[in-house]
Every structure is written in C-alpha cells, then in structure tokens.
Amino acid sequence: MALAAVADAAPAGLVYRVHADPLTHRFIVDLHIPATDAQEQILAMPVWVPGSYTRRDLARHIVEIHAADDAGALSLRKIDDHRWILHPRGMPLRVHYTVYALDLSVRTAYLDERLGFFNGPALFLRVHGHEQGEHRLELSGPDAWQVATAMPRVGGSDCSWGSFAAADHRRFCNHPVLMGALSFVHFAAAGLPHRLVLAGHEQANLPALGRDLATLCTWQQEFWGSSPFPEYHFLCMGSENGYGGLEHERSSALLCARDDLTEADRAGWERFLGLASHEYFHSWWVQAFHPAALRESVGEEAVLTRDLWVFEGITSYYDDLALRRSGLLSVEAYLEGLGRNITTLTMRPGQGLQNLWESSEDAWIKLYHPHPNSANFEVSYYNKGALLALCLDLLLRDRGENYSLDAFLQHLWHETGGEGAALPEGEFLPRLAAWAGPDVAATVDAWLAARGPLPLSERLASVGLELRLRRPSNPSDKGGKPAEPPLRCWLGAQWHSHAQGVELGWVATGGAAEKAGLCPGDRIVALDRCACSAETLQGRLDAMAPGLPRTLHYFRDGRLWETSLVPQEPPTDRAFLHWRAEVDPETRRRRARWLGLDPDQAADSPVSGG
Structure with a gap:
C-alpha cells in the first residue's frame, strides 16, 4: 500500500x-x-x-x-x-x-x-x-x-x-x-493507509502484527469518529529489553524487546500492543486536541502544567481498554492488568504525600528522575491518573447509558472541531461540569486534590467487580490475581542480587528495614549470622515468625555493620478483582458496555478471582 x-x-x-x-x-x-x-x-x-x-x-x-x-x-x-x-x-x-x-x-x-x-x-x-x-x-x-x-x-x-x-x-x-535494514507491514484502518516499520526485529511475526494493529487502529478510529491524519506510521526499534514510546504528528516512535514481537510470549505481545495503543490514542488526545500550555513551547524552558494527568492519565486508561474492547485482550487479562495497576498505587506510600496536580507539576524534577525512594514520596500521573479516569468513567456510567468518559471525550473532540483545538490550562473540569453537571466536576476536583487513595472499591462495585487486597506471595509479587500462600515475614524493602550479598533498592517508609536503619544501596551479607543471597533471603526471613528480633549484617560504603531487624507481617496491598456473577440486570448491562461484551454473556465471563 x-x-x-x-x-x-x-x-x-x-x-x-x-x-x-x-x-x-x-x-x-x-x-x-x-x-x-x-x-x-x-x-x-x-x-x-x-x-x-x-x-x-x-x-x-x-x-x-x-x-x-x-x-x-x-x-x-x-x-x-x-x-x-x-x-x-x-x-x-x-x-x-x-x-x-x-x-x-x-x-x-x-x-x-x-x-x-x-x-x-x-x-x-x-x-x-x-x-x-x-x-x-x-x-x-x-x-x-x-x-x-x-x-x-x-x-x-x-x-x-x-x-x-x-x-x-x-x-x-x-x-x-x-x-x-527495515521491515515493513502495511495495513488499512478505517480506509486509511498505515505502516509498521521495524528495525532490529529480525524474528517478528509480521502478518500477525499487521492483523492485530489493524484491529486496534480501526477500533480507535471508530471510537473518535474521524481521523486527524491521512496516513500513519509506527516506527519501531528493537533491543534486548527496551521499552518506550513517544507520540508524533501522523506517527509514533516505539522501542520494545525483540522477543515481544514473536507472539511466543503472549504477555510481551500484549505489552507491545498496549504501547502502540497508547501512542496511537495520543494522535487525537495530545497531537490534535492538545494542552495549550505545552503546544507553543519550543523546548527551551520547562513549562509547568497541572494537566498532564488529563492527557497522559486518560490515555493510559484507554490503552489497554482499547485492546479489551477490540477483542485483542481477554476479560481475564484486562482485569488482571487492572489489578496490577491498582497494586502499583496501593504499594506506594507516596500517595499520602503527593496529589495528582502536584505529580503533574513535579514531572520535570521527579517523574523522569526516579530513585529508590520515589515510591515513598511520589505518585505517577500515568498510573494514578489512569485509575482516576477509571473512577470518572464508572461514575459517569452510573448516570445512564448516555454518560461515560467515552461520550465526554467524543463530545470534546466534535464540539471543538478536534484537530488543532487547544485545551486551556485548568479547563478540563469546567467543561466536564458543563457537560455532566457541577457535582461530577466537584467530585473529580476532590479526587485530584486528595493525598490518598481513590474510591476504587466503590466505583468497581458499580460494574459488579469486587476489589480485593491480599498479602504478597513473593518479594516481586505485582498483584492482579489471587495467590497462595502469602509470605510469612516482610522486610519492607526490594532487593536484587549483588556479588557481595543482597543489595537493597526501595526501602519502604515505616517498614522493618527502615526501622533497622537500612537504606537503599546497603548490601546484606548475613541474617542470624548465616550467609544469604537474593534467592535465599526471603526463605530465611520466613523461617521464624514476624515480630522476633533477628541479627543482620550488611555493608555500607565498604564498612561492615550489624543491626537488629524485626521483620513485620506482610502488608495487605496486592490487589485483584473478583467477578460477581450474581448482579442485577442493570449492573450486568453497565459492565458489558464498559468492557465491550455481549450483555447476554457478560455474567459468566471467566475472570481472575471469579
């Protein structure tokens, strides 16, 4: 083509x-x-x-x-x-x-x-x-x-x-x-020519990529109802384990692991499709309908805005939802991913110190400069912004079939003529108030200002889903689905292997490691005077009940230190969603519309935790 x-x-x-x-x-x-x-x-x-x-x-x-x-x-x-x-x-x-x-x-x-x-x-x-x-x-x-x-x-x-x-x-x-040395995949979506261009992806499954991207792009074109471009290019580089994307006019730049495009690893394949979905959605919701504060910048000075959650958070909500509604992601996989995203937020003490407006403003000095303590002090306008968009969508759907975040975005797109329209700083909530009512805007305003959790349990219950929290089953547990048995003891830190023991990364505020005086970069070499590694540390922690003092040796700055560690019970912060089959007909219809399901089949969908 x-x-x-x-x-x-x-x-x-x-x-x-x-x-x-x-x-x-x-x-x-x-x-x-x-x-x-x-x-x-x-x-x-x-x-x-x-x-x-x-x-x-x-x-x-x-x-x-x-x-x-x-x-x-x-x-x-x-x-x-x-x-x-x-x-x-x-x-x-x-x-x-x-x-x-x-x-x-x-x-x-x-x-x-x-x-x-x-x-x-x-x-x-x-x-x-x-x-x-x-x-x-x-x-x-x-x-x-x-x-x-x-x-x-x-x-x-x-x-x-x-x-x-x-x-x-x-x-x-x-x-x-x-x-x-490039590989090309040509496909059409909504009658418009599209091209996926690959460099460094020698084993990619090109026919399957074209098939799935065509499905995804067609769904997004139909979602918005018109296109801001006559053609589109996905420009994708391959690396050993890279990941990233950036939206542009009529194109996006993508970087992903080479194995993600072979379809042998379904999770990697879906990760790539989610990346492509995110950047493609930005064609409407950033490139065409854009934040006024950022469009005129020439990149020579920082431009502070509180509205990054509007464009990045909402786009992050729709990237996987578009895969679900277009049939590229199962209900089970979508809800498992949503549980992992909720876990990312529930595990962050930083949600008690930074709200979404502040997260947007601080992007220049915080989000793009992560460090081991970031989770203690910050939230991401991508992660929490997406979950706020979920809450807003489900809140609107409670008002009737004509209300949803879909409908509001489509209203903004068509009301302003879409392409080339700018959203002035702080104008999202006034426009939401004019469309859905001041009570909705006031509720969202309170969510944005809050330094704390979102009402996810209440909102998910409105579509027949129960948000459940459990303890981690292993140190790297990201949530998303039930797991047994849980850990017995919690160090209150993340770690990885080091030639001289176990090196600590994030040390959680209020956790056992922090109370023992440990900090990121410390290298644990022994617990109860027995050598330990990244693979054996959790087992040694679980050998005794939480609350019992343990002797721990570690290196910091080339010196050996000893401290008393009192392991805690693991926190109940890993999220997963339970599908309620017995719900009233209206809840069933609302859930079906949200997930893109046939209402007559929506009660029995096999999902995580069901």
Missing part, C-alpha cells in the same frame, strides 16, 4: 543536509540559512523533547560546530548552555555541526551499523526568526539502508534517502526518522 508523497519542489527556507555515519555514531549536519539583513542570528538546541518532561540538554551531544558564508568563516559564540550567536554579513549562512548519537531511546538519537533513529529536537538547531518558514531535510547515508518517516517527502522514491519538508519548525521537529 503506497503512502502519500509530495511532488518534487524547489528548496525554500531552511535546509538541513543530514548524513548518517554509522561507524562513528554521528549525524553530520549542514544547515543552510537564507540571507538576512539582521545584525545578529541566534541558533538554539532544545533542552527538552515534547512529550518527555525533563531537561535532556541535547546540546551536549554536539561534537563540533562552526559557521561560514561565501566570504569565509564566521565567528560563532556560545551565549549559554544551548544557544549560539553569530553576526551575518548579508549573505546566505552555512552552519556545520555533528551530533553524537548512541542513546537507544525514542527521545533522542541513535546510530550504529544496523539502524539509525533521530527525534527532531535531538538533531535540528532552531534558527531564531525563521521558525514559521518552510524547513527542508535532505537525508543521506549507507547505500543499502532504507528510510521511514511521516514527514512529507519532496524528493526521492519511497523508503529511500531523499528530501522531506515541513511547513514550520514545530512540525519539522515532530516527525522522527528511522533508518537501516
């Missing part, structure tokens, strides 16, 4: 000539700037990437940079950590620079002998004063490589090196590029 192309056109505005040099892991860039009468010209590299709210200081990857015009070299002076200034002489300018690219992620740039990738902000200097003009990319590299991007092509054949163009700087930076 051919994707749309633009006829060859003469260069206009800025031209970025980029050459990929895999052996040196460098992208070599020659930037051509039209002549200007300005006395000075400022060039800037972003310090953060849209969709990823933390400073990345992308200028640090520039290896060399210099400027010239037809009369010779020009002085290029750095004026801060990401900007340069030069003084034009009324002639066209040429800026030559190279970018070191060895970060295998969806946010920056990577280049080696097998594949290359770049996100625009990691490669393209912003030329002050030229942002609104056309930006052109002329791309070259190894002869045998292919190229994939959603940026409109203006020269060269499909999948080849060539020329691409965007109307302005923002759009130019919103089309990532994947290159290398």
Whole structure:
C-alpha cells in the first residue's frame, strides 16, 4: 500500500543536509540559512523533547560546530548552555555541526551499523526568526539502508534517502526518522493507509502484527469518529529489553524487546500492543486536541502544567481498554492488568504525600528522575491518573447509558472541531461540569486534590467487580490475581542480587528495614549470622515468625555493620478483582458496555478471582 508523497519542489527556507555515519555514531549536519539583513542570528538546541518532561540538554551531544558564508568563516559564540550567536554579513549562512548519537531511546538519537533513529529536537538547531518558514531535510547515508518517516517527502522514491519538508519548525521537529535494514507491514484502518516499520526485529511475526494493529487502529478510529491524519506510521526499534514510546504528528516512535514481537510470549505481545495503543490514542488526545500550555513551547524552558494527568492519565486508561474492547485482550487479562495497576498505587506510600496536580507539576524534577525512594514520596500521573479516569468513567456510567468518559471525550473532540483545538490550562473540569453537571466536576476536583487513595472499591462495585487486597506471595509479587500462600515475614524493602550479598533498592517508609536503619544501596551479607543471597533471603526471613528480633549484617560504603531487624507481617496491598456473577440486570448491562461484551454473556465471563 503506497503512502502519500509530495511532488518534487524547489528548496525554500531552511535546509538541513543530514548524513548518517554509522561507524562513528554521528549525524553530520549542514544547515543552510537564507540571507538576512539582521545584525545578529541566534541558533538554539532544545533542552527538552515534547512529550518527555525533563531537561535532556541535547546540546551536549554536539561534537563540533562552526559557521561560514561565501566570504569565509564566521565567528560563532556560545551565549549559554544551548544557544549560539553569530553576526551575518548579508549573505546566505552555512552552519556545520555533528551530533553524537548512541542513546537507544525514542527521545533522542541513535546510530550504529544496523539502524539509525533521530527525534527532531535531538538533531535540528532552531534558527531564531525563521521558525514559521518552510524547513527542508535532505537525508543521506549507507547505500543499502532504507528510510521511514511521516514527514512529507519532496524528493526521492519511497523508503529511500531523499528530501522531506515541513511547513514550520514545530512540525519539522515532530516527525522522527528511522533508518537501516527495515521491515515493513502495511495495513488499512478505517480506509486509511498505515505502516509498521521495524528495525532490529529480525524474528517478528509480521502478518500477525499487521492483523492485530489493524484491529486496534480501526477500533480507535471508530471510537473518535474521524481521523486527524491521512496516513500513519509506527516506527519501531528493537533491543534486548527496551521499552518506550513517544507520540508524533501522523506517527509514533516505539522501542520494545525483540522477543515481544514473536507472539511466543503472549504477555510481551500484549505489552507491545498496549504501547502502540497508547501512542496511537495520543494522535487525537495530545497531537490534535492538545494542552495549550505545552503546544507553543519550543523546548527551551520547562513549562509547568497541572494537566498532564488529563492527557497522559486518560490515555493510559484507554490503552489497554482499547485492546479489551477490540477483542485483542481477554476479560481475564484486562482485569488482571487492572489489578496490577491498582497494586502499583496501593504499594506506594507516596500517595499520602503527593496529589495528582502536584505529580503533574513535579514531572520535570521527579517523574523522569526516579530513585529508590520515589515510591515513598511520589505518585505517577500515568498510573494514578489512569485509575482516576477509571473512577470518572464508572461514575459517569452510573448516570445512564448516555454518560461515560467515552461520550465526554467524543463530545470534546466534535464540539471543538478536534484537530488543532487547544485545551486551556485548568479547563478540563469546567467543561466536564458543563457537560455532566457541577457535582461530577466537584467530585473529580476532590479526587485530584486528595493525598490518598481513590474510591476504587466503590466505583468497581458499580460494574459488579469486587476489589480485593491480599498479602504478597513473593518479594516481586505485582498483584492482579489471587495467590497462595502469602509470605510469612516482610522486610519492607526490594532487593536484587549483588556479588557481595543482597543489595537493597526501595526501602519502604515505616517498614522493618527502615526501622533497622537500612537504606537503599546497603548490601546484606548475613541474617542470624548465616550467609544469604537474593534467592535465599526471603526463605530465611520466613523461617521464624514476624515480630522476633533477628541479627543482620550488611555493608555500607565498604564498612561492615550489624543491626537488629524485626521483620513485620506482610502488608495487605496486592490487589485483584473478583467477578460477581450474581448482579442485577442493570449492573450486568453497565459492565458489558464498559468492557465491550455481549450483555447476554457478560455474567459468566471467566475472570481472575471469579
């Protein structure tokens, strides 16, 4: 299936000539700037990437940079950590620079002998004063490589090196590029051409990927009722165990483990589909209908917003729900995953210290900078935001068949014309109040401000599900389903193997480890004077009843310490959902509509805990 192309056109505005040099892991860039009468010209590299709210200081990857015009070299002076200034002489300018690219992620740039990738902000200097003009990319590299991007092509054949163009700087930076020995899967959704492009996934099950992505994308197109794009590209890199995604205009950049695309591991396959679902949903709910506070940013300074939960939390709610409703995820698997997501929140003492608004505002300094104590002090606007969206959806469904979070999002999309519409900061709740009533908005407002749990038990009961909590059955238990038998003793910490014993990660507030004076990074070497490892520690803890003092030896900063440890009973914080078969007809219908089930069959669905 051919994707749309633009006829060859003469260069206009800025031209970025980029050459990929895999052996040196460098992208070599020659930037051509039209002549200007300005006395000075400022060039800037972003310090953060849209969709990823933390400073990345992308200028640090520039290896060399210099400027010239037809009369010779020009002085290029750095004026801060990401900007340069030069003084034009009324002639066209040429800026030559190279970018070191060895970060295998969806946010920056990577280049080696097998594949290359770049996100625009990691490669393209912003030329002050030229942002609104056309930006052109002329791309070259190894002869045998292919190229994939959603940026409109203006020269060269499909999948080849060539020329691409965007109307302005923002759009130019919103089309990532994947290159290398590529595999392609073409499929249609709602009559629109789609393309999955893979690099580094030699064993991927291409026909099954095309089948399942077509199902998923068709469901989302029908959910919204219209499309903000004429075509779409999933650009996916493979690695040993990577994971991540970032939404863009008409495309998304994805990174996943190679084994996730073989379908041999169903959990990995569903994890990839959930990632694709999340980024595809963002085409409507971020790329088209977007947060006003963030759209105009050029990535040169942090933009604080309390509304990240609106866009990321709601999208996180729908990513797996779209798989369930489209038939790609069983009811059992969906509810098990929901139980794990609830467990992620119930295990975090941080929900008592940070609310969702604060989580959004603190993204720049906290969410993207995790440390072993993060769970004690923070919540994620992805995780808790998704669970708040669940509560809101089920609250609305209590009001009748015409009410749901689906209906509200569709109302916003069609009322505002969808594509290009902005949601002003703090406007989500007033619009919810106007549509569903001030009582609903006031309830959500209270949930957002609360430093504590959400009313998940009450809301899930409205669709015939019972939220149950149990003790962990092993140290890495993530919840989601019943498990027996539970642990006998709880250390109050997470740990992993180390050459010198057992290294502690997260140490829970109020847990036995904290009370014994332990902290992240300590290495336990003996319990009750017997050596222990990551594999034997839990067994040694469980050998005696909780509440009995134990002697523990550990290393910190190269010194051996001894402390008295009093193991506790494990907390009751692993969540799973029990399916209630005996419910009234209205509850059964509401549950069926929510999960995308036939109401006549919804009572007997085999689910976790049922």
